[in-house]
Amino acid sequence: MVCNGAQTCEECVRTHPKCAWCSDPIFSGKRCSTDLHKEGCSVNYIEDPASNFTEIKSEELRDSVNPVQIVPQEVALRSRLRLKSTMNVKVRLSTDIPTDIYFLMDLSRSMQDILNTMKSTIKDIAVEMKTITNNLNIGFGAYVDKPVIPYIESNIRRYCKRPTCDFPYGFKNVLKLTNQETIFENSLGNVLISSSLDAPEGATDGLMQVIACKNEIGWRKKSRRFVILMTDARTHIALDGKLGGLEVPNDGKCHLNSSGYYDGSLSMDYPSLGQLHEALLQANIIPIFAIARPATGLADALRVYEEMIKTFFEGSTVARLEDSPRTIINLVKENFKKISAEVNMIDTSPQSVIMRYMTSCGRDGPMVETTECIGVAPGQTIEFSIDVYIHTCDEGIRNFTIKSVGLDDELLVNIDPICTCECQNNTITYSDHCSEGNGNLTCGICNCNEESFGEYCQCDATDIDEYDDRDECVGPGEKMACSGRGTCICGRCVCNTKNGVSRYSGEFCECDNLSCSPECENGICLCGVCSCHEGYTGPSCGCLSSACGVCERNNLTCNGNGVCECGRCECYGDYRGDMCQYCDVCDIWPECTEDIECIRCKAINSNQCEEKCKDLHDIGNRTLSKDLASCMDHHLNMVGLEPKQCDNKTDNCYFKYNISADEKQWYIVIGECAEVYAEVAVKKTIVIVVIASLVVCLLPLLIWRLVVYTYDNIEYRKFVKELNRTSCVVMEDNKLYNTPITSIKNPMFLSSKEEAETQ
Structure with a gap:
């Protein structure tokens, strides 16, 4: 079905990666098929172009002055359309690579405290960073805003002047990248704060100059490059400078004068975020956005920069900037370490090429689909398995690059879509096979001259009615010739076209190849059904096949009770549940006693x-x-x-x-x-053994306890008996017994009776 409708070898190999063409002139079967051997085509006549992958340049990974951080460096890929081709790529972040860090600071008035802290901290920052890398260059630049109204006040020159304030500017390169922290410290000591009017500042203008002015900034070749942008406000972006038709688009070029200044007025507008994104990637610069507490609210500025990063700047990060020296040092150090431990793969592939990255990030476990690995150890090699699908025969784009964000090293991929057949180069002109020279024989079929038509150019185009044999054009189960979708000419159906496109195909024009939904972009419409290219699924081929892994359980899709659509199970009939595991009707079983x-x-x-x-x-x-x-x-x-x-x-x-x-x-x-x-017997045996074990262990204990109880009972009875015998003896009857009671009378005391007798 996937190969139906192809009339030439070129159409056949473009239709589906599994379709092959039979170029045998005397072959009478279906020429375009997925199994030409079954169709009876000789192996010598089968045109099935094979994809191949060749490494052109592949130097081993190494750490040196000239490191190699990605392998291979150049490959050639010749592939059938929509066929998966896989290449293995290794990436390793060199431990000895030079590192360039450029501080780009917002010097509007609200940043005064941060500037003071930077002046007192910069030497400590350099010392701390050298504990991470011993090949470090640092530089410093500043930005404010365009020195024109409405970005600044009209009378700003009156109060913003030396020695307390600098007049606003777009960007100033204070210090070129250097490894001399003393020079850095001295240069920073002369920097002054400036001022502007509106809340947003010109960060995009400053960042574009840092990217574009490579020589002036001093970016080194083969270095890891970072820009630490320090600000307390959101930034102007493209179209903010549209002032009554005075817009001058930002050209993305370096405009520094001999003093390292760019006033910003050469371009009334600001760079777009997309423009900055492309420039950063091409320059291999990773931005770190350090946001201080602004007057307009920290949350607002953080949100703006977080959105920028999420949408545009791969590999970058945003952090909160405090004005304490230790906080600034930790921010620079920790974010540098974090980004330096990331591998984030990007490519410049065109829309006609689809890429899929798989990796385990150097850890134990299966590969997963991702372009990013974090927490990569120094010198650790990360391996990627990259699937490449070429979807169209795009003649304009023949190569693209793959790299990790922030690295100069890249892999060049040369692509060559297979869109033709080898047999097309062996055309026989005026072939006898084509009715004695009425056409040229190409890949087993006749291309007729203007006066002839038919499978073998046997029909005369000047007298069409003579060859109108409609019986041969009526398909099985049909009443109309060519299914009513074409014209029967010389015993064969010529299908109708629409806008120059062959809408119908098949021997009897039975297939409508334009009736699929417009979403059928990742497949081919065949007989009203969207036949998906490899790697896609769904009724409109809008889902990656990899998304259907969540529908798999026990090697079954949706428990066999449904189909996977874009990562979700669509259940049949009365089945339900996320894996089609339930069925309310099906759960009504007969009784166990039935039958x-x-x-x-x-x-x-x-x-x-x-x-x-x-x-x-x-x-x-x-x-x-x-x-x-x-x-x-x-x-x-x-x-x-x-x-x-x-x-x-x-x-x-x-x-x-x-x-x-x-x-x-x-x-x-x-x-x-x-x-x-036997299973029941085993269970019974286990129960018996357990009971016997308990009896054997507990019986001696029970016997011992019974003996002790009996002995204690006898002794207790003896004690009670002796106690009863002694309680019956009257002590006063014992002649040897002396009472312990003594009576003493007080002569000073008389009882009432004795006192009466005395009187």
């Missing part, structure tokens, strides 16, 4: 089950299994539903079975009775 006599008969493998099983639903051979566990697993993989589990017994053994459904038909999965019995 139990048949199930018992099948469980013991009896040959006399026909009568007992005559009413059982779908009890074919596929329902029986010698291994119950594997059969259950197989069933779950096929159907994706939880079956109803039942058990029962015969006279000799127990057996288990599952009642499940396939397309609403019940069927039974039965394990052999003996195996199930």
Whole structure:
């Protein structure tokens, strides 16, 4: 189906990467097919151009003054359209590579505190950075805004002048990149603050000059390049400078004068973010946006720069800038270390080429689709598997580059789409095969001259009616010649066209190749169906096939109950769930006792089950299994539903079975009775062993405890008996007993009776 409609070898090889052409002149089968051997074409006549991948330049990775950080450096790719070609690329960030860091600072008045801190901190920053890299150059530049109204006040010259303030400017290169921190410190000490009027500043103007003025800034070859942009406000962007038709587009060129100044007025407008993005990538410069607390609110400025980074600047970062010396040092150091440990792959491939990057980022585990690896150790090699799909025969673009953000090293990919056949170079003019010279023979078919037509140029174009044999143009099941979509000429259908495009194809014009939805951009419309190119799926081929991995489980797509559409399962019929694992109707199983006599008969493998099983639903051979566990697993993989589990017994053994459904038909999965019995026996044996072990361990303890209890009971009774005997003795009857009580009378005290007698 994917090869239908191709009339020439060139059309055939462009239609689908699996389509091949038979160039045998006497071949009578379908010339464009995915299996010409089955069609009967001799192998010597099969035109099936093969894709190939060749390394042109491949120096090994190395750390040196002239490092190699990507392998290979140049390749050639000759590929069929929409066929996946894979190349392996290695990237390693050199440990000895030179590093250039340029500080670009907003010097509007609100940045006074940050400037003072920078002046006192710059030497410490240089010292700290040299603990990370010993090949460091640092430089410093400043920007304010365009020195024209409405960006500055009209009377600004009156109060913004030396020695306290500089008149506004677009950009100033204060110090070219150098490894002498003393020179840097002295130059920074003379920098003054400036002023502007509106809240946004001209960061894009300053950044563009840092990029464009390579020699003036001092960027070194083969260096890692960073710009640390320090500001407290959002930036002007393109079209902010559109002032009553006075707009002059920013040309992206270097405009520094001999003193290192650019006033900004040469271009009334600002660079666009897209323009900056391309310039940064070409210059291999990575920006770090350090945002101080602005008067208009820190959150606003942070949000603006975060959006810029997310949309335009790969590999860059944004951080909050405080005015304490240690904070500035840590910001520079930590962000530099973070970015220096990232590999972020980018390419300049055209729209006709689709790229797919796979890597494990040097860690254990499978490869995943990503272009970015973070936390890369110094000197660690990262391997990428890159799939390349060429979609059109674009004659204008023949190469593109692949690289990691911030690296000079890149891989040059030369592409050569396979859009023609080798047999086209062996045309036989005025071939006898084409009705004695009425046409030229190319790739097995006749290209007729103006006076002839037909498969072999056998028809005279000057007398068409003579060859109107309509019976040969009526397809199976059709009543009209050429399906009503073409003209029958010389016994063959010539399909109608629309706007010069062959809308219909096929032997009888039965295929409508323009009726697919407009979204069928990643496939070919064949007979009203969007036939997807390799790597795409979905009814309109709008989804990458890799997105359907989330629909896979147990080697089944959507449990076999649906199709994967753009990473989501579209379920059949009554099935539902994210993996089509549920079915409300299908879950209504019969009772376990239904047809139990048949199930018992099948469980013991009896040959006399026909009568007992005559009413059982779908009890074919596929329902029986010698291994119950594997059969259950197989069933779950096929159907994706939880079956109803039942058990029962015969006279000799127990057996288990599952009642499940396939397309609403019940069927039974039965394990052999003996195996199930053995399983039960094993379980019983385990229980017996466990109980016996407990008895053996606990019996001595119980006996010992009984003996101790008996002995304690006897001794207690003896004690009680002795106690009772001693309690019956009267102590006063003992002749040897002396009472411990002594009575003493006070002579000074008389009782009331004695006192009366005395009187």
